[in-house]
Amino acid sequence: QQQVKQSPQSLIVQKGGISIINCAYENTAFDYFPWYQQFPGKGPALLIAIRPDVSEKKEGRFTISFNKSAKQFSLHIMDSQPGDSATYFCAASRGSARQLTFGSGTQLTVLP
């Protein structure tokens, strides 16, 4: 059972544009929603995270929007740069153990 669904599978954006990646979850017990960035040959690295009591969180060019009633959350990358080209994963977890359930990933390519 895929508990976190992510779209699109791939995304191509021009430099300076906005990249938007969407995720939907099923388990209402999830209480922590991080986004990870992964470069080829590297492990995932935490980018930004949000808890469900907040509807939006911004860190630099990265913003998470969270819609609890729709069970959806999204990542917005403003002023996208070629260095942002990577695979992005949304994830969700519950409880103190913080075992993460990941989406299937979005391969972002930012054209120069």
Place this chain on the structure above:
Amino acid sequence: GAGVSQSPRYKVAKRGQDVALRCDPISGHVSLFWYQQALGQGPEFLTYFQNEAQLDKSGLPSDRFFAERPEGSVSTLKIQRTQQEDSAVYLCASRKLTSQTNSPLHFGNGTRLTVT
């Protein structure tokens, strides 16, 4: 070391062989996780340790998979009688505290296992 260290980086095994994958977490990190990442997919949870105790092994795909962390630091993931479907990147991650919700999870760069 500054980060989570995994070895070997690459492992090629013939079907039926046993393999052992090592993870050195960040010093002082209490929680340790193993994930399996198939090509083009997101990581999938395998097992979780808090210090030396294995608190959750619900993600281990079969009894051929075994993980240990005997002294609460280094962990080893062992796969017996490897099969082709075991080919994947195995990621280790650690976290400093279990109760601090903002404590981030740090991943290593993984071990890429190829079973021929």
